[in-house]
Amino acid sequence: MGIRSRSASPVPGEELSRRALLRNAGLAAALVPMAGALAACGSGGGGGSAPASAGKAAAMPAYVPPNKPKPLYEGTAQGVMDVYESFPMDGPKTVTGPIGDGSDFNVMIMTYGQPSPPVNESVYWQLLNKELNLNVKPLQVPFADFQTKFPALVAGDDLPEFVSVPVSQNVARLPQLAEAQFTDLSEYLSGDAVKKYPNLAGIQEAGWLNGFLNGRLYGVPRSDPIFTTQIYTKTDVIEAAGANPRPANLQEFRDLAKAVTDPKAGVYAFGGNIAGFVQMMFGVPNKWTRNSDGSFVSAYEHAAFVPAVAELAALYKSGVFHPDTPALISNKVQRDALFRSGKVAMVHDGNRAFGIVADDNKLVFDIMMPFGKDGGDAVHWTGNGAYAITMIKKTSDKKRIDLFLKVLDYISAPFGSRESFAINYGVEGADYTIKDGVAVLTTRGQREQDLGLAYIAGGPQVLCNPQGAPGVDKLNYDWQQKVVSTLLPNPAEHLYSQTFNSKGAALQKQMDDAIVAVFLGREPASSLTAAVQKWKSGGGDQMAREYAQAH
Amino acid sequence: MNSTRPVWLGRPRPVAVALKALALVLTCAVVIFPFLVVISTSLATKQQIDANGGYVIWPTRISFEAYKQIFNGTQVSRSIVISVGVTAVGTAFSLLCTVLAAYGLSRRQSLFHRGLLSFVLFTLLFAPGMIPVYLMVKQLGMLNTYWSLIIPTAVSAFNIVIVRGFIQAIPRELFDAARMDGAGEWRILRSVVLPNSKAVVAVVGLFIAVGYWNNYFGPLLYLNDTEMWPLQLVMRTFVLDNTVTSNAQAIPGYVAPPAQSVQMALVAIATLPILCVYPFLTKHMSKGMLTGAIKG
Numbered sequence: 116m117g118i119r120s121r122s123a124s125p126v127p128g129e130e131l132s133r134r135a136l137l138r139n140a141g142l143a144a145a146l147v148p149m150a151g152a153l154a155a156c157g158s159g160g161g162g163g164s165a166p167a168s169a170g171k172a173a174a175m176p177a178y179v180p181p182n183k184p185k186p187l188y189e190g191t192a193q194g195v196m197d198v199y200e201s202f203p204m205d206g207p208k209t210v211t212g213p214i215g216d217g218s219d220f221n222v223m224i225m226t227y228g229q230p231s232p233p234v235n236e237s238v239y240w241q242l243l244n245k246e247l248n249l250n251v252k253p254l255q256v257p258f259a260d261f262q263t264k265f266p267a268l269v270a271g272d273d274l275p276e277f278v279s280v281p282v283s284q285n286v287a288r289l290p291q292l293a294e295a296q297f298t299d300l301s302e303y304l305s306g307d308a309v310k311k312y313p314n315l316a317g318i319q320e321a322g323w324l325n326g327f328l329n330g331r332l333y334g335v336p337r338s339d340p341i342f343t344t345q346i347y348t349k350t351d352v353i354e355a356a357g358a359n360p361r362p363a364n365l366q367e368f369r370d371l372a373k374a375v376t377d378p379k380a381g382v383y384a385f386g387g388n389i390a391g392f393v394q395m396m397f398g399v400p401n402k403w404t405r406n407s408d409g410s411f412v413s414a415y416e417h418a419a420f421v422p423a424v425a426e427l428a429a430l431y432k433s434g435v436f437h438p439d440t441p442a443l444i445s446n447k448v449q450r451d452a453l454f455r456s457g458k459v460a461m462v463h464d465g466n467r468a469f470g471i472v473a474d475d476n477k478l479v480f481d482i483m484m485p486f487g488k489d490g491g492d493a494v495h496w497t498g499n500g501a502y503a504i505t506m507i508k509k510t511s512d513k514k515r516i517d518l519f520l521k522v523l524d525y526i527s528a529p530f531g532s533r534e535s536f537a538i539n540y541g542v543e544g545a546d547y548t549i550k551d552g553v554a555v556l557t558t559r560g561q562r563e564q565d566l567g568l569a570y571i572a573g574g575p576q577v578l579c580n581p582q583g584a585p586g587v588d589k590l591n592y593d594w595q596q597k598v599v600s601t602l603l604p605n606p607a608e609h610l611y612s613q614t615f616n617s618k619g620a621a622l623q624k625q626m627d628d629a630i631v632a633v634f635l636g637r638e639p640a641s642s643l644t645a646a647v648q649k650w651k652s653g654g655g656d657q658m659a660r661e662y663a664q665a666h
Numbered sequence: 667m668n669s670t671r672p673v674w675l676g677r678p679r680p681v682a683v684a685l686k687a688l689a690l691v692l693t694c695a696v697v698i699f700p701f702l703v704v705i706s707t708s709l710a711t712k713q714q715i716d717a718n719g720g721y722v723i724w725p726t727r728i729s730f731e732a733y734k735q736i737f738n739g740t741q742v743s744r745s746i747v748i749s750v751g752v753t754a755v756g757t758a759f760s761l762l763c764t765v766l767a768a769y770g771l772s773r774r775q776s777l778f779h780r781g782l783l784s785f786v787l788f789t790l791l792f793a794p795g796m797i798p799v800y801l802m803v804k805q806l807g808m809l810n811t812y813w814s815l816i817i818p819t820a821v822s823a824f825n826i827v828i829v830r831g832f833i834q835a836i837p838r839e840l841f842d843a844a845r846m847d848g849a850g851e852w853r854i855l856r857s858v859v860l861p862n863s864k865a866v867v868a869v870v871g872l873f874i875a876v877g878y879w880n881n882y883f884g885p886l887l888y889l890n891d892t893e894m895w896p897l898q899l900v901m902r903t904f905v906l907d908n909t910v911t912s913n914a915q916a917i918p919g920y921v922a923p924p925a926q927s928v929q930m931a932l933v934a935i936a937t938l939p940i941l942c943v944y945p946f947l948t949k950h951m952s953k954g955m956l957t958g959a960i961k962g
Contacts, residue, residue, distance in 0.1 A: 229903045230741045230892030254890050257903050267800040267887050273809070381719075448925045449720030456716045558738055 172330030173301035176309035181317030184531035194341040195595040199579040201553040206531040214521045215249035221275035223254045228565035239541035239563035279505040279571040293333040297506040301332040312524035317574040321500030324609045334504025342466040346483040352460045365488040372435040375460040386437035386459035397423035401496040405606040411659040415647045425640035482594045494603040505571040523572040530577045538569045612661035618654045708931035732931035749897040756816040756878040768829035790823040814888035832866040868950030
């Protein structure tokens, strides 16, 4: 067994002093509550004072539509995604001039896949090094383990020069951390300044909002669709049962569920938690409501919340859910398998449910249009608009900041551009082959993609699933067109609450558990009143006050 | 007389034998069934997995696609070598430390005996937190080295207590006889203690080896270079986040692997080495467990 020597400090010239060590250990101790172990300490000492607001003190970067190939169906500024039949092979070049200077580019990247092959074995990585004129050195952190690894890196002052942070993970004390350790990019990106980096100027406001911390712009976003979840329907199963696949109200929804359920044949209407869908059907707000007097009220206190969960429990009790539902709630792979095999007729999943829409061209399905419980429109909760933000450690070196932004500008090149093709497909022959005029990743290309560099920054995503069922993207596009008018944002989405930051995950889990307990019939719906009271006294009320103050 | 014979000496009735056999078969089935499902699912086709709703008990058509996916240009082959190396070196090092410490602490007349014993027992009660250990590993210059997977967990107070108890149960007369023959402490350890402690060393060795083999947390914290990742951490990236298996899934032209069979194939690969070692240690296991249970 070979023993490797100690690696050099990721940021040249920064050695670990005792003071720095203690300071970072203190900050890390405040970050550990992300893992839940020290949740109670989070609101206490360490990490500096809470900022009053993370609003838009710096101006929003200007938006300039990106230079992209014409899509099959054009998206909208509200968030409807462009549709492409396949990846355009003759897209425009969007980046001109040199990018890097041959230096190391140490970057922390979230990865969903397995570790990338090393650079000497990956032609994809070598291609990106060449394109960027840099020596990309990723510190790959599995998404599921981010909350364990990140505090340790902060404690040891081991964060690399560039850091990509997933937005959904609610990194504890991120504003304080940004202020202490990362560069304020406002002067480089706010207003018209962003136009120096045309592809960054193509990022929409929904994405940028995530990059603001303490009112200043610290991060460049990797945009995500603003749509959250929907119900996919297995039309062949529904038609075989002679049911109506497009219910228009709650009663028709119940009738559909009952009609498709056939326990003898092992077919059930649902196989997972559809709490979000039912709540949207009942008109429950998206986490918070802001009253005209500026106060914030939680969705848990909305009149429709308890009836919505009670309806969910009634559906479960009526036997239309698969018997394995308690396990299926957290097992997407099995849920998808049951859906594909027709054992589950409807599945609740994200807007780009990969196991359903991306890779099975024989799968026949539809997407259920949302509806209000008494007919009419439902609401659709809006997502946060970004998957991650990427920051640069504190530096006054303008050349280094410019290099960082140029790299992100390259990575943010719009779908269909030459840069985007290189990032997505790599090297012809090794990483992809052309089949019927369409680029198809090879197994090697798939593995080399696990480098993950493509996911640290970017503008609007698109719908393009040539391997999926015919018409799947048009189906999604039509659904988005219909739903976009009912989008309901969370008014607290980009506001800072110290209580949410330190206790939000634990409080959220507490409420999710209470909802699941009612859903599965373990507790009566009336138990939710006590659960909401506990949530409020445990921090919910404090969050409401902090959001009102931050607005 | 028959009436005075204890019940366990009597000839069992056929019904009782049948019931016992049934109980044994059921117990074995409960143990074997998960392994069967893991191996069968890993060898099944995507169509059969879908048709069965996620898991397969017996594959109708054998497909090695999942195993090909795993070994085709991935980290798995390299990570297996790393895991075997870390487990072998780590187990040897840990056993050495454990036996030496246990022997020393079993000698009541040894220097600072009580103080050292209390110090060891103290670590049983109060484990250090994640961040302090990380900082210690960093300060010792072990970040991004394989030593970081071995040194922080090399010595377990629990294992020392077990081995110490075993050594103390060896008759004092053996030690006295060895001393009278002129043996020193090292010679006693080698010629008296170790030959009489094979069972406990085998048991503790297996515990330690399984611990090293299954360790993903240390590598996650201390190894930034993914080329150095052991199997368990690589496997975790396949299995844990079962919503997606690759970053490439967002790219047009990506053909998803049969995620469930790949996950099960990895579980099979990770379980195999321990399953292979286990039969050779079973006889020591039972003896070691029994001895540990009845001797203080």
